[in-house]
Amino acid sequence: MSTPPNIAQKAPFAVEVTEGKIYFWCACGMSKKQPFCDGSHNGSPFGPVQYTAEASKKLFFCGCKHTGKAPLCDGSHSKL
Template sequence: QRVRQNERSVQSRLQTTQPVPAARLPYRVKLTAGKLYAWCACGHSKKQPFCDGAHASKAPGIKPVRFTPDKDKAVLLCACKQTKNQPYCDGSGCNYINEVSLT
């Protein structure tokens, strides 16, 4: 009984409510028109910039952003998870990454 309580306590401490940066620079990707994508919003996915379901155990309060492009195109998808234009990079994370790196 006590071991299970400790396991739950450790798991809850390992879970995050804030996204974590996955990389310092955005991901340049080619998107296909009409295809459904799920952008990782939590930063824990091993298949960045796309979701692999890691949020379910590491950041359950953060859900992926699903989107379907209307035409084939190359885009920059956010890696720092600070963009105001999810899933696309808006440059706002550059300052965030630099601040985190300096602390």
């Protein structure tokens, strides 16, 4: 059985992203800089997910860490 990620929050994080900028989404749920990685995953089976913004706009990054469309929210938090 695999280790589940920590749930940072049971709602998405709304973030204004900048076109062309690279973001590293926290997949473990332990980062203090949610929804982005701060290296807290070290020693765990998790690693950050790289995301490059295609346009400057508001996106909703997953906060529960159970999305099927990482790093973006797919509504999985509603089933936890």
